[in-house]
Amino acid sequence: MPPVSSVTVSESNGLTFLDVDNAFATARISLFGGHILSFAPKSDNKERLWVSPHAYLNGERPIRGGIPVCWPWFSDDHGREKGALPSHGFLRNQVWKLISSEETENGTTVTLSPSFTRAEGFENDCSVTMVIAIGETMDVSLITENTGVAAFDFNCALHTYFHVDNIQQTVIKGIEGEYKDKLDDWAVKPTPSPYTITGETDRIHLSPIKTAVVEVNGSGYTEVISQGNDSLVVWNPWQGAASISDMDPFGYKHMLCVETSLTQGKTLAPGDCHILRQTIVPV
Incomplete structure (x- = not known):
């Protein structure tokens, strides 16, 4: 079935892209990795996502930037030695399929699914779909359903790279509590206030934070709403x-990852479904 009129299919360097252009926003999605590369609301025409100018856009390796899909494990939390299995799982290394597309008064919705969900390190019966709704906001739902007869554990994340004009003038609001510091032997520390980025940062905040705001130059820029995390x-x-x-060596000045994540392990019983959802709201 061909996509709706607001979705254009194109190919480059062996990859297939979906370009969305409706009354509310433009967006670009790579079927390699089920990877969202761009979201620019027409309310201000500002790109919300960052993609490295040196990203591999030929299928040789996962794309650096945008919204990589991490599944069924996060980072190297797969129970093997580091490097034994692909970091962040195997969905971002394969070609996804366009299942359906739809136009409504609120924008455009596309539904994707990966080619396979069983591979070394995760051999359970399940289905995965991603539903992307592009309108005044962009809503991304990663849906995992246990289609087998045995429960399984998994982790996942929407590893979103946000574009910022200047990382040194960026503040994150709405995050509280403690985090694990990957750069300090997983030490548990309190969240800083104000939350600014002043050096290398790799933190897992250990609570289901629902709303965070990326503020640039003293004004609201992007709201990140999370569910199922x-x-x-x-x-x-x-x-x-x-x-x-x-x-790029200086790319860090223009990006910030705020990732809606399931990192502490989720057990999914037969017949059950889990939805990890991130909504990007221009503010």
Whole structure:
């Protein structure tokens, strides 16, 4: 079935892209990785997502930036030695399929699914779909359903890279409580206030934070609403970006990851369904 009129299909370097253009916003989605690359609301025409200028857009490796899909584990939490299995799982390394598209008075909705959900490290019966609604806001739902007869555990995340004009003039509001500091041997620390980024940052905030605001230059910029999460991850590589092959050495100045995440383990019983949802709201 061809997509609706607000969705255009294009190909480049062997990858297939869906370009959405409706009355409310434009967006771009790569079927490789089920990966959202762009969301620009027409209310201000400001791009909300950041993609590295050195990102691999040829299928050789996961795309750096946008919204990578982490599933069925987060980072290297797969029970094997680090590097034994793909970091963040195997959905972001495969080609997804367009299942359906729809136009409503609120915008455009597309539904995608990966080619497979069973691979080394996760051999359970389940289905995964991603529903992306693009309008005045962008709503992304990652849906996992247990279609088998045995329960299984998994983690997942929407690893969103937000574009910011200047990381040194960026404040995150709405995050409270404690976090695990990956850069300090997983030490548990209190969330800073005000929450600014002044160096390399890799933190798992250990509560189901529902609303955070990325504020740039003293004014609201983007609201991040999360559902179905047990944590929120904040990441910026700072000058460590120079050692990342698909990232500009100074790219850290213009990006901030605020990730709607399930990192503490979710058990899904047969027949049950879990929805990890992130809504990006221009403010």
